[in-house]
Amino acid sequence: SQQGEEDPQALSIQEGENATMNCSYKTSINNLQWYRQNSGRGLVHLILIRSNEREKHSGRLRVTLDTSKKSSSLLITASRAADTASYFCATDLQGGSEKLVFGKGTKLTVNP
Amino acid sequence: EAGVAQSPRYKIIEKRQSVAFWCNPISGHATLYWYQQILGQGPKLLIQFQNNGVVDDSQLPKDRFSAERLKGVDSTLKIQPAKLEDSAVYLCASSQNRDLTYEQYFGPGTRLTVT
Numbered sequence: 282s283q284q285g286e287e288d289p290q291a292l293s294i295q296e297g298e299n300a301t302m303n304c305s306y307k308t309s310i311n312n313l314q315w316y317r318q319n320s321g322r323g324l325v326h327l328i329l330i331r332s333n334e335r336e337k338h339s340g341r342l343r344v345t346l347d348t349s350k351k352s353s354s355l356l357i358t359a360s361r362a363a364d365t366a367s368y369f370c371a372t373d374l375q376g377g378s379e380k381l382v383f384g385k386g387t388k389l390t391v392n393p
Numbered sequence: 394e395a396g397v398a399q400s401p402r403y404k405i406i407e408k409r410q411s412v413a414f415w416c417n418p419i420s421g422h423a424t425l426y427w428y429q430q431i432l433g434q435g436p437k438l439l440i441q442f443q444n445n446g447v448v449d450d451s452q453l454p455k456d457r458f459s460a461e462r463l464k465g466v467d468s469t470l471k472i473q474p475a476k477l478e479d480s481a482v483y484l485c486a487s488s489q490n491r492d493l494t495y496e497q498y499f500g501p502g503t504r505l506t507v508t
Contacts, residue, residue, distance in 0.1 A: 285435075312494060324436065324484065324499040331494075369435045373493040380449055381493060383435030 285313075285370040285384030293390040300357040302387040304370030305350075311373050313346055314381065315355050319366035327355075327368075332375070360391045395419065397500035399485050405506045411473035414503045418466070418487030424448075425462055426497065427470050428484040436484055442468065443491050475507045 285306045294300050304313070315327040330337045330346045330353065337344045343356040357364055367388045371381040398417040406412050418425050423444050428436035439458065441448040444465040453460070457476070462468040472479055482504050486497040 323501045324486075326496045326498075329494060329496075371435070379491055379493060380438045380441060381497070383437070385434050 285372050285382065287368070287370060287384045287387040289387060290385070291388045291390070293392065294360060296360060296362055296391055296393050298360055298391075300360050300364070300389055300391070302355045302368050302389070304353045304355070304384055306353075306370075306372050306384075307351065309348070309351075309375040311375050313344075313353050314371045315342075315344060315353075316369045316371060316383070317366045318369065318386070324369075357389075360389075362391050362393045365389060365391045397485055397487055397498050399483075399500035399503055401503055402501060403504050403506075405508065406475055408477055408507050409474040411471065412475055412505060413469050413471045414483050414485075414505075416468045416470070416485030416500060418468070418485070419498055422487035422489055422498070423465070424488040424491045424495075425468050426486040426488070427460055427468070428486065430482045430484055430502070432481070439470070441491070448491060472505075475505075477507050480505055480507045 285304045288303045312331050314329045316324050318324045328339045328344050330344050341358045346353045367386040369383050369386045371383045400415050425442045427439045429439050430436040439453045440450040440460045442462040445462045460470045482502040484502045485500045488495045488497045
């Protein structure tokens with residue numbers, strides 16, 4: 282079963298705008314990761330945030346984690362057409378088996 | 394550094410036929426994963442190997458799916474016999490070890506269509 286659920290399912294913005302995607306999950310986690318998938322490069326790891334962290338940055342990416350609300354957000358600033366892809370959150374469950382559970386993803390389209 | 398290699402990239406078979414996928418992980422990576430990704434969904438773990446031993450195969454439909462990782466390097470995933478609902482992209486990933494804080498590197502996947 283899927284643990285994480287991304288919101289929105291699809292997002293369309295103009296180049297230069299910011300894109301925000303959210304992920305909610307059901308049970309306590311050790312870590313939460315974000316992945317990007319596009320047709321050209323497959324699935325690529327973007328960033329990992331641990332359960333004791335609240336915010337993390339990597340280039341134009343900003344991830345937040347609110348364990349009390351069981352949610353995370355991914356912000357892409359100054360988006361580019363090359364950011365067009367599907368974005369997935371993946372969690373590993375506290376006390377659970379050692380595997381990542383992916384959500385259904387948010388499909389982001391950045392229009393030039 | 395070479396990435397994770399998979400073949401074939403595409404496969405079309407009829408239901409009840411068998412099919413096999415091959416994966417070559419990044420050199421030195423001890424952990425290998427096979428995921429199934431159905432259209433519109435996120436990847437779902439089928440099986441995880443640590444070297445040549447199985448760590449987790451709880452979501453592998455063992456009546457039709459099998460996988461092996463001989464010598465702890467390459468891996469093959471087989472489906473026999475295939476069903477229509479097996480149509481999906483099969484992704485192989487590898488990681489330095491089974492600690493989930495280590496990044497998983499994914500291959501390009503094999504798109505399977507069962508008709």
